[in-house]
Amino acid sequence: MAHLSYEQRYTIEVLLNAQKSKIEISETLSLDKSVIYREINRNCDYRSGLYKARLAQNKYEYRLKNKPKKIKATEAIKERVNSLIKEDYSPEQVVGFMKKNKEDTISHETIYQLIWKDKKAKGDLHTHLRRKGRRYRKRGASKDSRGIIIGRVGIEKRPPEAENRTEFGHLEVDTIIGKDHKGAIITLNDRASGVVWMGKTNSKDADEVKEKLAEMLEEIRPYIKSITGDNGKEFSGHQYITDEYCDFYFANPYSPWERGSNENLNGLIRQYIPKKSNFEDYTDEDIKAIQNKLNNRPRKRYNYETPIFVMENLLFNPKVAFVA
Numbered sequence: 001m002a003h004l005s006y007e008q009r010y011t012i013e014v015l016l017n018a019q020k021s022k023i024e025i026s027e028t029l030s031l032d033k034s035v036i037y038r039e040i041n042r043n044c045d046y047r048s049g050l051y052k053a054r055l056a057q058n059k060y061e062y063r064l065k066n067k068p069k070k071i072k073a074t075e076a077i078k079e080r081v082n083s084l085i086k087e088d089y090s091p092e093q094v095v096g097f098m099k100k101n102k103e104d105t106i107s108h109e110t111i112y113q114l115i116w117k118d119k120k121a122k123g124d125l126h127t128h129l130r131r132k133g134r135r136y137r138k139r140g141a142s143k144d145s146r147g148i149i150i151g152r153v154g155i156e157k158r159p160p161e162a163e164n165r166t167e168f169g170h171l172e173v174d175t176i177i178g179k180d181h182k183g184a185i186i187t188l189n190d191r192a193s194g195v196v197w198m199g200k201t202n203s204k205d206a207d208e209v210k211e212k213l214a215e216m217l218e219e220i221r222p223y224i225k226s227i228t229g230d231n232g233k234e235f236s237g238h239q240y241i242t243d244e245y246c247d248f249y250f251a252n253p254y255s256p257w258e259r260g261s262n263e264n265l266n267g268l269i270r271q272y273i274p275k276k277s278n279f280e281d282y283t284d285e286d287i288k289a290i291q292n293k294l295n296n297r298p299r300k301r302y303n304y305e306t307p308i309f310v311m312e313n314l315l316f317n318p319k320v321a322f323v324a
Contacts, residue, residue: 004039004060010053012039073106073114081111085128088271089297091115096304130271149236152250155228155258162226165192168314169225169246172262173213175204175234176269183279184234185287186212188227189265193311194299196265198291200284210237217245223315228259268294 004012008029015025022040026033043056073081080103084094091108098105118125126132162170168190176185184204188197197219199212217224224246229235231250238248251258272290273282298304 004035006053006057009039009043009056012036012056013051013053016040016051073110074104077104077106078114081106081114082125085111085115085125087297088128088293090130092300093298093304096300097298100298100304128271130268132271132274149231149233149238149250151239152231153247155249155251158226158228158247158249162191162228167225168192168311169220169223171224171227172259172265173227173229173235174259174262174266175209175232176266176273177204178279179276184209185269185273185279186216187262187265187269188213188216189262190307190311191261193314194261194265194302194307195311196269196291196294196307198269198287200279200282200287204232204234206234206236209234210240213241214244217241221245230256230259265294 008031011029012025015028020028022036023033026036029036039056040051043059044051045055080098081094084097085091089097091111094111095105095108115125115129159170161167170191171188172191173186173188176187178184182203184201186199186201186209188199189195197216199216201208201212226247226249227241227245228249228251229238231253235248235250238250242248256263269290272293273279295308296306298306299310302310
């Protein structure tokens, strides 16, 4: 990018006053016409539209003086970043959180480079990433062999408030299965705030899942408006939930994006409970601790506020807006 001198800016002012075109000015100064267009647009008086050399020079010097300086990864910054990574913040969450708290930080790309460097040195920072540093695999097109649930109501009948994420109480539900298909964890999340509840069961038996889900819903009974699940047989007791709590809707088969929040949530949980884990190794207290950690981690889509904070504002201060 060409940086103009004050003399060149003065020449532009004189030629404009002489009714010369921008192309003629560029030819006189031997500069590309795009440089002249950009200079006039950026540095003219926005109120009058007039171009003055002194004003243009002042604007240029102000931008130069206030240009953000690239922050180097000092030892203090590295130590702070490492401490947040060890709290299971993602690199993006680290950057967002530090900026929000007016701390010097580095880019999330630089943080990833530090993590990979640490991994090569036999460090453990990568184990705090959601996928432990593994690559995503491509999704296959495997068919779902599960049958149709009796009395299911499709997601197309769900109220628009649930889709728009404008109010608390529209929930999504799913189950995570333990090693050798023994044991299950019910995951329940609010679409608007991202708050999660988790409950452990001995199996995916529909009656057991129904009873545990009801127990989890009691905690927020006054605020529940709808629940959306997949077509797993474990939710065949949905009618009881509808009669006691709220309408229960089912996503379309092969459409995981319709429950995107819960799909993402289950990925977050796998950071703490990897696939093929034996659920007998996790107590109810362990599950509760993971739940609390997830609810108090800042989220990018909420401008790095925590789900708990967002939930409280949706319930008690609805004028506060969040990015969904």
